Amino acid sequence: MAGYRAPRHPQVEDHARRQTLIARLVGLGLIWILVAIMALVAERAIPDQHLPWKPLSVIDPVGAATRAKAARTGQDVAACRGVLAKGGLTYVIAPETEDGFCSVKDAIQITGGMAPLTPADAVMTCKEALAVAIWERQVVQPAAFGAFGHAVVAVEHYGAFSCRRIYGQAAGPPSEHASANALDVASFRLANGEVVRVKDHWDDPGAKGRFLREVRDGACRVFITTLSPDYNAAHADHFHLDMGGAPLCV
Template identity: 80%
Template sequence: MVGYRAPRHPQVEHLARRQTLAARLVGLLILWILLVALVLVAERAIPDEHLPWKPLSVIDPVGAATKAKAARTGQDVAACRAVLAKGGLAYQIAPETEDGFCSVKDAIQFTGGMAPLAPTDAVMTCKQALAVAIWERQVVQTAAFETLGQAVVAVEHFGSFSCRRIYNQQAGPPSEHASANALDVSGFRLADGQVVRLKDHWDDPGPKGVFLRQVRDGACKVFLTTLSPDYNDAHLDHFHLDMGGRPLCA
């Protein structure tokens, strides 16, 4: 017995294919229109610091896109330096050096425009310096005024460039300090002369301890890696902040 085979209608099939294609194109067009509409709404309603396609600015508050934009901008040395200059940060170019696995390239030293680093000779890659500048302006100073009622006039640190491996081990991967891509912050000097230090005030239940946790939490929104006393005993007296390590906030 021969099975029944429905008759073909080439014209109907051709029309159906054209209608299917037209429906897909219309659907795609509607999606693009919706996407453009969403972008236009975002441009008007959402602050720049939350939009990844907006240029990075040191004067913008820290937002959802700040870390990604800082990491991206930092990859272009010219663009990085331009953002610093536009934000009023003064700096000088640091000489390049290379010694085995340690190197300093495209680095700068701040000379003005923010609370000075103490000591003042901290050499950092531009992407690290950019993150430090954003953090100092938008996180540290904001937290200092809100919680301590005064400005931070100096950021104390243990150093930026150091030719060594992680935890000073004899073998293993180089530290981010080996390429001047990190800063170890130990404390904050206030306008009234007080110094808030991690070794003394991290567990302080009062405003100083609150302030230190605010600046740690804010650092996590700017730097790729932020390590604090909560991470391990090696960081009981400082924050490790870098723009080259693995994403980590602790």
């Protein structure tokens, strides 16, 4: 019948609304209880390196949250330096410089606590130095012992800070090197005197080639950008490792 309206029952409707509200509150409470239980289980059962809310430590193995925690910790210079010191790394503060589009601020030079960087005058932002220290401790050294039975006693590089644009071009965006936020690693000197070079051994089918690929893959879990000879010819002789570019692992 046109114009017919079903009769309303205010008490029934109020009761239904209350029941719906109660059901939603109970459901929300159960969700929060479940989240709390999961967080408690994670705190007790999952290692710190996999939990993004846990403090970063140089002595922890590389985990699912390491790269994100290194990037976040590196934003706070005091916290970054504290993590390095707590992990046994020593360093000196580098002087600040400003030259056009190039600048070095809050940078350091690592002086001990890891295999020396050669040359020793590698000026890096704290977050880059922190990533380098974690990579050396938790990736490079275990890979070297696994492949050769020897420690790496020097990490040889082509430089960290360099006032230039990407690929040294006259125009274009500044390189991460222009802010001391990158390191180009060329080779690794072992305790037995051998040297594993990126340019000579990347395609080696034996232990040296496997070692280089293992440390490249491990770098991808620590640094924001990791570029190897697989990227292009410009990186045929080194690994580019930085903490400021776009996420990339090649």
